[in-house]
Every structure is written in structure tokens, then in C-alpha cells.
Amino acid sequence: MKSKFPLSVHLALTLVWFWVAFYMIFLYAPREETMGEVQRIFYIHVPSAWTALLGFIIVFIASVVHLWKQKPLADQVAHAAAEVGFIFCTGVLITGPLWAKPVWGIWWTWDARLTLTFMLWLLYIAYLMLRGYLIQPGRAANLCAVVGVIGFIDVIVDYMAIRWWRTQHPQPVILGGPNSGLDPRMLATLLVSWGAFLCLYFYLVRQRLAVAQARSELSEIRRTLELARTER
């Protein structure tokens, strides 16, 4: 696949962006008064969470496009988005407790947002395991797309349901109300860090897509060879 934005350039951009992001996270962003240095994990935790959620939104959109247009590319995008999104979701579940232990005094609690992230993680696992266990790969696309769509409905349902459940997680600090403002330097760090995570996410998705396409080309070539042999 020839592209105007080659993977190698994308990788270089990701590395540079992360270098800048880490500089901002550890040196530029001010120290948080009550939580101390441990608060800096926020710049990794929150962008991972946003990216993990975005990942499932991409799975949903690609699934709908696949069911509608029956394009193999949409199925490959859904698969790649899910695999990479799962990694980021795992990152959220690892960085969260690391922050929670010193700040809340506990590793884990069944608070609304934690439950939601955990359920998103379970959804990713279910989706990817289904991919792995299907007997006829030819039918995989439609079945996975159906799970992708129902899974996304479940994400929305989760969002509604958790509001009826009690919550302990810090309220959103951005657009969250009058007293929830972030220091501008913190906000800048957060956004730069999110940019770096997005860049990495899309780099990995593209890399994964390239593998999927190479694989389907290979099976195409195999099929042609097989045909040629039987005709001879």
C-alpha cells in the first residue's frame, strides 16, 4: 500500500511527539499540591482512557460500514482498532490502580468509571477471542461486526447505567464545572500527551492493517497458484 504518509515517517513523528510529551509531563507541568508527583500519571492514564474509548468507537463505525457495504477493508480496520484499543485499555487498568493506591488508599473500587473501563476491557477481550475462535474465517467479518455493534450499544448502556450507581472517581476536570479548572500548563501537557497517544494508536493500527492486507494478498496469491496447478 503506497501512502503519502509512509509508516516510517509516522513512526518518527510518534517518537518525537512522545519525547516532547514526556518532557512536558516530567519537567514542564507543575507539581500537584495535594497529590504530589504521583499525579503525573494522570497525563498517561487519561489519554490512554480516551484512546481506548475512541478505539471502540472506531470498531463500531467500521462494523457498521462493513455490515452496510460488505467491504473487507472495514473489517480489517475493526480488527486492527480492537487489537490496539485493547492494549490501551489494559494500560488504563494498570495506571489507574498505581495512582489510586497512594491517593485513595486502595488499589481498586467498584466505582462507576472503573467499572465502565473494566467492562470495556471485557468487551475487547470477548471481541478478540471471538475473532480467534471462529471456525470459518470467511464468515468472521459479519459475526464480528454484529458483536462490534451490540458491544457499542453496551458501552452506551454502561454510560447511562453508571450514572445511577454511586461514584468515587474524580469528576471530569475539563468542562466539568466552574471549580474544576486545570492549570493551563497541566492542560497543555494533557493535550500534548493525548496527541502523542493518538499518534501512537494510529501508527499501530496502520501497522496492523498492513499485516492484514499482506495476509489477504498472500492468500489471494495462494489461491491463484492452486487454481493454476489444478488447471495444468
Place this chain on the structure above:
Amino acid sequence: MNNLRVIAAIFVKDLRIEWRNRETLSAMCVFGLLVIFLFNFAFGATGEQALRLLPAVLWVAFAFAGVLGFNRSFAAERENACLEAMMLAPIDAGAIFLGKMLANLFFLAMAEVVMVFAAALWYNFSFLPSLHWFVLIAFLGSLGFVSLGTIFGAIAANTRMREVMLPILLYPISFWILMLSMDSTSNALRGGGGDSLAGGIERVAGFSLVFTIAAYLLFEYVLEE
């Protein structure tokens, strides 16, 4: 009209198969009873404690028993290529879904009756004062759970290790239906009424309907070969 006849035919067919071999329903009942028995022994609850535990025990037992039924439901259609025959017939995929779903709902309801009797007996708990609420919640919660179970059962039938795949798909997605049903059941059994109970039942009904409609609309893609 034609669709209604298809739904009825598939529903009756599943009931007839069950009547002849009596495999699925008996397995569901026995398994559900075992779950309730185990919980009863593990917690040894009576009185106020029973009231706290019962909704959870019942819904966990319903969820476990349900999975047994959903697994059988489409595994049976795979044998002898029955599913292919149904797909060849000039009928709506949605009608096939509704027929299978209603049959599953019927089996789960039968098993639920047995489990509730056992729970009432072993926990010395009377369901009678709030029976009408309990039946309504059990119906609404089961509807959403069975709809998801039917479509995921059809999907899992295409995988190796389908017995493993179905719960992995089904439980995370039906989580809130089960949780909210449990919550409403607890509310109803405590004799609570009014707004909080009505609100809870509305939520269960809303979620169940959303998933039932989604499963109905998407079922056609599950059948395509």
C-alpha cells in the same frame, strides 16, 4: 401474517424437540437448583440475610441456567444442517430469531419457576406478597437476557469451544440487565414500591427492549453464509 406463522412454527418445533428428548430443560433446572443449593449452603442465610442474598442468588442461577439453554439452542440446529434448511426457506431472518428467542424464553421461564420454588423452600421465604412485581421483573430481565443469549448462541455456534465462547460474549454485555433486574428484585421483595421500584423496572424494560430490537435487526447478518 406469514411471519407470525413462521415464528409459531419455529417455536412449536423447538418445544416439540424438547418434549421428545427432554435434555435442555432438565439440564437447566438441575444446574439452576445446584447453584441455589450451593449458595444456600455457602451462606446459610435465613430471615433478613435471605432477603439480601436471594435476588443475587436467583439472578446468578438464572444467568447460569440460561447459558446452558442458549448453547443447546443453536448447537441443535447445526447438527444435520437444520440451520441451512431454515436459511433456504423463503422466510425472514427476524422471524427465525423471534421463534428461537421465544422458545428460549419459554425454557428459561420454566426453569425459573422451578428455581424460585426451590429458593422459596430452602430459604423459607415467601414470594407471594410481591409476586406480581417479581414476575414482571423476571419477565423483562429475562427478555433482554434471552435476546442477547439467542443471537450470541447463534454466533458462538460458529466457533471452536462454543460452550466457552458464549458466556464470555454474553455476560459482559448483559451485565446491566442482570444487575438492574437484581436491584429491582431486591426492591420488590423488600415490599418497597413507588417511584424507586417503578424507575428500576422502567430501566430494565428499556435496556431489554434496546437489546432485543438490536438483536432482531442484526440477526440476518449472523445467518448469512
